Structure formats: structure tokens, C-alpha cells
Amino acid sequence: MRALLMFLTSLVLGLSPAVHAAGERPLTLGVVPYLSARAIVQLYRPLEDQLERNLQRPVRLVTAPDYFTFLDKTAKREYDLIATSPAFGRLAQLDTGYVPLLRPVNSLEVLLVTLSDSRIQELPQLRGQTVATTDALATLTLAGQRGLKDKGLVPGRDVTVRPTNSHANSLAAMQRGDAVAAITSATALKQLGQAAGAPVRVLAQLGVTTPLLYLVSPALSNGEVETLRRTMMEFANGTDAGRKFVNELGHGGLAPVSPKDMASLDPLVSDLRAQLESTR
Structure with a gap:
């Protein structure tokens, strides 16, 4: 079943509107x-289309069934971008040699939310309770757990952090009563839209990070590399379609990544390595 899911995910995302030139290897994004494969297609198809037009080269948009598989495929250099x-x-920069290209202009607030009608009003009420999150390896989870610890709630001791595989599943877990709160972001809630179900309210901000890296x-x-950088920045910051693309992602534009930006992520990478080690 897992192998079938991986195949179907790659197949669906790999269907490009452009006709691939015979024998030309696609650039894999x-x-x-x-988010779900369907949501990723909707959000990133404009970038795929723009890259194909500008590069005059087929581009294949893909994802993976889970974070671990995506990390593994990255380590094997199966993705060009x-x-x-x-x-x-x-981690990809340090261990595999991937080259930082761009980052969103906007930062991402890591939020702890609960249902609007929840009895939970203050963080101490979370003691002994379950908090849902997307994936144990997600940066939101890593930053969220650091934030909880900074606020006196140690994951694994004071509160249980339970992965659900997606933001939608985390919100559904609250609605079912399987969790009293969830680690998410305003951007994720906006992207989910009506799929978010019941309304939520913010209990706390757990941290701030960049939403994504290219x-x-x-x-x-x-x-x-330089052609990709120029093409993506011109698209995101200089065209109506590109501005719509980055606004729907909550990115506010694209900018170069500095060495300081990358080094600031080292504490989270340490947490990521520890999490990976614990799963072996």
C-alpha cells in the first residue's frame, strides 16, 4: 500500500500541462x-508553469507521502529544486550539499491553537493533555516543542505531542476529542480554508521561523542555479501571477538566503537529528 501511494503521488503531481521534449530530463521540483498532494498541486502549479516557460525545459512537480520519505529522497539527490x-x-545543505537559493520575505509564527469553544484558556491547563501536530520531523513541530518547553511544558513529560500527518488531521483530532490543542500556523489555517472545520483560537505563539526554504x-x-534564482525572484516579485502565488503561500515575496539565515536554524537541526536518531 505504501509503495502504491508513493507511485500515485508522484504520478499525479508529475502530470504537467507542458509537453515534455523527447529525451529531455525534467527538472524535478x-x-x-x-499539505495534501491536491493542495500542493494547486499552490505550486503556477511556479511549475513559470519555470517551464522561462527555462524552456520540462518541470516535474512531486512530493512524498510523508516527511521521512521526502527527507530520504532529498538525501539521495532525487530533487533538483x-x-x-x-x-x-x-540539513540538506550541511549533509548533502544542497545550495540555498531563496526564502520567503515573511516569517512564520508557530501557533498553539485550540477550538473556539474549548475549556482550555491558559497553557497550564495543557498539563497531562495531548497536543496534535503534523509530523514529528516538521519544523513547526520542532519549533513548537521548543516553545512549549520554554513556557514550562516539557513534551513527553508534561504534555504529549502526537503527530497526525497533516494540519487538517490535527484539527480533526481536536474535533474528535483526541487532542485539546494543535501546533500549526496562521498560513496553514488560511490554506486549509473551509477544510479547517470548526473555528479555532490562538492560545500562544510558540516561536517564529521562516516558512520554507528553496x-x-x-x-x-x-x-x-543563478538562472533559477533570477527566474523565481522575477516571477514572485515582479509579476501579477507571481505575487498571487506568493501571497497564497503567505510568503509576501521571495528574497536571497543569507548565511546568517541558515546558521540560525542549527538548534532546530540538532532537534531534528535527535528525533531521527530516536526513530532508528
């Missing part, structure tokens, strides 16, 4: 699976 979670991006494989030439 891999997007971390923070990745739109990935910040901790994954820094990096390119070390297999690409310097010329290809």
Missing part, C-alpha cells in the same frame, strides 16, 4: 508534504 521545511533545508541540488551548474 520537490515540495515537502506539509526543493521547497522544503527550514530544518530540512539546513534550495537546489549540487548537481546543477552555477549557471543553472
